[in-house]
Amino acid sequence: MKEIKVLVFFLSGLMLSLTSQAETLSVVKKRGLLHCGVSTGLAGFSSPDEKGLWHGMDVDICRALAAALFNDASKVKYISLNASQRFTALQSGEVDVLSRNTTINLGRDTSMGLNFAPVVYYDGQGFMVRKKDKIKSALELVGASVCTQQGTTTELNMSDFFRAHQMKFKPVVFESNEEVNQAFFKGRCDALTTDISGLASERSKMKNPDDYIILPQVISKEPLAPAVRHGDDAWFDIVKWSVYALMEAEELGIDSKNVDLMLKDSNPKIQRFLGVIEGNGKSLGLSEKWAYQMIKQVGNYSEIFERNVGAQTPLKLARGLNALWNKGGLHYPPPLR
């Protein structure tokens, strides 16, 4: 462990010197491959299937980016990162974009030198417990052992929650997500805490998901968003507007099935979006067909959501806060013009 850290320390030192001057866009274009930081396996967000292909919402963001950059959604190299490795990997240039269920907060945005693209998934932290323990509220967790992963905002929120309610508890903290879940499902802990989507994801992997319940309390706001390095505004713009474009497509009613038909639509908003009226692509430094390619190959936000975490998937998550603004949600893409 120590040896790896030392290596990362020196390598990050060396790599910082290599990457900081270069423009990310030209580096990525030259390489012909997007380096995308994802989780080590979180069903619905980023997890590999038995063939080693990655699936999930976070993965689809990277695929969409690759489609916008190279007209080919498959030109992505996925680099799976632990919670505690992810920021160093981004800072050092090992990944171009971190699309890994990462919460935006002030500290990360400022002193860690990150920039956050728009929120991809509005989440909140919750607790999962065993049904047979007959716990109805998180306030009953006095003295409980709580399993969680290291290096997440979860650790802090949990401490804050118990401190605010003057309850004692015992954190059991692991480096890898698998160990955390194993410890909980084997009974080492009374509760498992992480973002509610993550709890749903872990529960969906169990043989008997009905034995576990997610408590109603949501103890924090967890806006999950892709992140890029601070200091490269052009690259930041591309990631930011790519995420917006996925939502805008949903708003405009463009999806992967009708996108070719939409090319002939007379609505100037749609024409501008799909690059029939030129301008957006040039402003971003991409081809005019960037948004077309994203929707054609990956789909709009709604398709991405439903495919990975929606009602038809084992996670069964409702749109809730993640609906568009005109449907009672929080996603509000600014005009693409």
Next chain:
Amino acid sequence: MKTNFRLHWRRNLPILLFFAVVAFFLGLLFYNLQHNLKAQNIASGLGFLKMQSGFEIGESVISYQSSNNYARALLVGLLNTLKVALIGNLLAVPLGFLLGIFRLAQNPLLSKTSAAIINLLRNIPLLLQLFFWYALFTEIFPSVRQAYHPLPGMFLCNRGLFIPSISHTGLLIMVLAFVFLLMFFLVLKKSRSIFYSSRKYKLGLLITVFILLLILVSFLLSHFHAVEYPVLQGFNFSAGKSISPEFASLLLGLVLYTSVFNAEIVRSGILSVKKGQWEAGLSLGLSSSQCLRWIVIPQSMRVIIPPLIAQMLNLAKNSSLAVAIGYPDFVSIANTSLNQTGQAVELVAIIMLVYLSISLITSWLMNMYNRKMAKGMVRLNPTN
């Protein structure tokens, strides 16, 4: 004199050049790092140590809560590491001696068993062993509500081992009683009075005093409410002392893994002593165990100690695998801090500094001991 200097100069020039080049590259690296951190707006410096950490830690030797600062959190981690390293080495060295001696035993059952244990444990990666012990602890022991209750006041479940705790007063009473017993024993041993000289009589006296003392101590302990028993409260046992499954499996894994290496070192040390020493000892009428204790082991220490130091250091360093099984050791806490603050460079530097210090201090102490042993050896065996 002048030629001598020139000779030195010429001989040392390449070395000096080498150092200059290394220093130049390190300087460049450092400058680059500073520049880039600044360019990317990443915080640097040690100011974060005074900030509130905001996270809780599962187990701690000193009092700690999430409103304490990072420096204290790191101290908690350091003490947890030192705890496991100290107890680990205190157990792994004697166990290593035992296994090493057993492996050389005449009895084939003993030597073959020992060899099997050594070969098995030595050839499985430590991380795997840790996972194994941890899984074992969490799988085979029952849940809190069905905890085993082997002795009064003692509970065993998948949350750990819970034992009664003793207050400071209680501890004082027990220490005083022990000291009294020890002094009584020594006085008795020295006394040359004819009346007391019978061995049987002395033993009887000692046992009587011991039992009386035991009754007195237990009375005092209960009178001062000096013992706190663990009680099941909500999700867990409260009061009393506990040993967490994380600590237990880490300790067990480290001790077993290191002790088999120690055993091989001890074996090689014993084999390094010339056969003549054994023969001489035996011909003087010593039994083979006396021979081992008084003649062979003291001489083999010179061979044993230096590699043993390396193994002790290994145990301390390997304890950083703790993070895999959820024990809050120094690396685990530093990792968490690293993530909350993003100050990778500072924290990795602190991690390196801490492990370097632990290693250097341990090897310094052990080398002192080694010098003492070596000196004694020269006196004992001037021709060697």
